[in-house]
Amino acid sequence: MATPDHLFALRNNFYLGAYQAAINNSDVQNLSEEDLIERDCLVYRSYIALGSYQLVINEIDSSQPTPLQAVKLLALYLSGPQNKETTISSLREWLSDAAIGNNPVLRLVAGTIFMHEQDYNEALKHTNTGGTMELHALNVQIFLKMHRSDYAEKQLKIMQQIDEDHTLTQLANAWLNLAVGGSKIHEASLIFDDFSEKFPSTGLILNGKAVCSMHMGQFEDAENFLLDALNKDAKDAETLANLIVCSLHLGKPSSRYLSQLKLSHPEHMLVKRISTAEENFDRAVQTVA
Structure with a gap:
């Protein structure tokens, strides 16, 4: 007889971006030692997703087991550019430790971390052998970043063989459909619709629905989904970035969203691209002035 999965709801909240719900409902009874460690990892990763890096750094001390130490490393890495070099150095040291x-x-x-660094080959060195659904899902993301939807599809097939109905399998399927485009956009849209029927809408689900709508040219629908997402988290990077794109298509001003994105997420790819474009434009103006 299969043992009950006490952490199913907590895991699902985390995967779908319901981070506060994951934290609020983490007092799960009858957990094994292994489950307790996984529970704590999910709770601390939820705090990281909410930007509470310092809380995680303060609460996880050196006596904690390896998975929690790894989560602390992620918090350190994301807490500011001043910590990146030492964090990556520690990470490499730990990865080379056979134990x-x-x-x-x-x-x-x-x-x-290596995906954030855009060092995709280095990221795959550590994730490619899989072993957990999260590692397979991360592989799908990395391959899509590398514009290798063929490899992403192979990873998705592995996930479907393990558990076709798993939340991460469904999410990975939607990501791949969005990357492939065309008729696959409708399939991605159905997956996000299904999530929003089964679970409370989160920023992640609403952004998924919005991106599908934008691909289908339904920018007003997309804007409604994104404004709903903004009400849930006014500083969410993807919501702000998608609102900038959506506003441009609707002929509406996007400067406020861009200002918020620059303030909250100065390292975001869209901010960097816009800054580079502005610098190039200024240089071009100077050459003809």
Whole structure:
């Protein structure tokens, strides 16, 4: 007889971006030692997703097990550019340690950090062997960043063989459909619609629905989904970035969203691209002045 999965709801909240719900409902009874560690990792990762890096850094001390130490490394990395170099150095050291280097949470954190660094080959060194649904889902994301939807599809097939109905399998399927485009956009839209029927709408679900709507040319629908997402989290990077794009298509001003994105997420790809374009434009103006 299969043992009950006490962490199913907590995991699902985390995967779908309901981070505060994951934290609020984390007092789960009858957990094994292994489950307790996973529970704490999910709670601290939820705090990281909400931007509470310092709380995680303060609460996880050196006596904690490897998975929690790995989560602390992620918090340190994301807490500011001044910590990136030392964090990556520590990460490489831990990954080369035979005793802990193959820990799934450490490999997941390594993949996440190197993906942020846009060092996709290095990320795949640590994630490609899989082992957990999260590692497979991260592989799908990395391959899509590399514009290799063929490899992403192979990872998705592995996930479908393990559990076709798993939330991460469905999410990975939607990501791949969005990347492939065309008729696949409708399929992605159905997945996000299904999520919003089964679960409370989160920023992640609403952004998914909005991106599908934008691909289908339904920018007013997209704007409504995004404004709903903004009400849930006024500083969410993807919501702000998608609102900038959506507003431009609707012929509406986007400067306020851009200002918010620059303030809250100065390292965001859209901010960097706009800054580069502005610098190039200024240089071009000076050459003809």
